[in-house]
Amino acid sequence: MAMVVFGAAGGLGCAITERLVHEFPEQQVIAISRQPTKRRIAGVQYIALGEYSEQSLSQWVSNFKQTGAQLDGVVSTIGMLHDEEAFPEKQLADITADNLEKLFAVNAAAPMLILKHCQSLFDKKHKAFFVQLSAKVGSIEDNYLGGWYAYRASKAALNMLLKTASIELKRSHKKLVVAAIHPGTTDTRLSKPFQKRVPEGKLYSASLSAKRIVHVIKGLTPDKSGGLFHWDGVKLPY
Numbered sequence: 342m343a344m345v346v347f348g349a350a351g352g353l354g355c356a357i358t359e360r361l362v363h364e365f366p367e368q369q370v371i372a373i374s375r376q377p378t379k380r381r382i383a384g385v386q387y388i389a390l391g392e393y394s395e396q397s398l399s400q401w402v403s404n405f406k407q408t409g410a411q412l413d414g415v416v417s418t419i420g421m422l423h424d425e426e427a428f429p430e431k432q433l434a435d436i437t438a439d440n441l442e443k444l445f446a447v448n449a450a451a452p453m454l455i456l457k458h459c460q461s462l463f464d465k466k467h468k469a470f471f472v473q474l475s476a477k478v479g480s481i482e483d484n485y486l487g488g489w490y491a492y493r494a495s496k497a498a499l500n501m502l503l504k505t506a507s508i509e510l511k512r513s514h515k516k517l518v519v520a521a522i523h524p525g526t527t528d529t530r531l532s533k534p535f536q537k538r539v540p541e542g543k544l545y546s547a548s549l550s551a552k553r554i555v556h557v558i559k560g561l562t563p564d565k566s567g568g569l570f571h572w573d574g575v576k577l578p579y
């Protein structure tokens with residue numbers, strides 16, 4: 342029995358790894374990141390993939406199959422809002438094809454490659470989950486503020502891709518839940534440049550968000566597959 346976290350070197354990835362160990366002591370928790378993680382949690386198996394490419398994911402899947410372990414769940418925390426070159430757009434004039442491509446690659450394409458490669462690891466007869474962290478700002482219906490074009494659009498694309506995959510997988514994997522979860526504004530590298538604007542009491546620690554996310558995961562049932570959920574478990578509109 343194993344649960345896997347992708348993006349394990351990130352703020353939420355690290356905290357969710359720790360929370361899964363706490364909540365599911367019987368599980369082997371596997372923490373996957375591009376580079377080796379600095380922080381190590383006792384009992385966790387750490388794997389550095391280099392990149393989230395078809396080749397590295399396919400290699401990991403074939404290594405995992407050789408262990409004979411059953412995959413009970415995947416949490417992917419992969420996502421980006423900014424880096425040295427890309428910063429969220431305030432206006433139309435800030436949009437560049439490079440930013441759009443980069444954010445779509447990390448926020449929408451990479452999670453789907455993970456799901457694509459992991460699907461063969463899910464036992465069709467067992468309950469399992471595939472959870473990807475998304476963001477409320479990716480909700481089209483809930484967009485009242487504008488801005489952050491590439492991040493919003495790439496998360497909206499992610500939500501559509503996950504929903505589409507959930508429909509396909511409902512046919513083959515009746516007990517598998519595919520879900521997107523919004524963690525709430527959490528104190529990590531991703532939110533650092535924007536934390537001053539967060540209302541008091543609305544910036545959560547990674548450990549609190551991880552606790553809430555794992556609580557939502559525990560409540561997921563196959564009929565909820567394809568949904569986008571707030572950290573309190575309430576279903577969000579697309």
Ligand SMILES: NC(=O)c1ccc[n+]([C@@H]2O[C@H](COP(=O)([O-])OP(=O)(O)OC[C@H]3O[C@@H](n4cnc5c(N)ncnc54)[C@H](OP(=O)(O)O)[C@@H]3O)[C@@H](O)[C@H]2O)c1
Pocket residue numbers: 347348349350351352353354373374375376393418419420421422447451474475476477523524525526527528529530531532
């Ligand atoms: N923090 C917030 O306030 C907040 C709010 C809403 C939604 N979210 C979502 O929550 C998730 C986790 O975010 P976080 O706050 O923990 O941020 P974080 O600390 O920056 O972690 C993000 C993770 O995404 C992966 N990543 C980042 N850039 C990448 C790239 N260029 N290529 C491939 N992988 C890349 C990294 O994986 P490695 O571990 O392999 O390096 C990293 O662990 C994201 O999907 C984010 O959109 C966060």
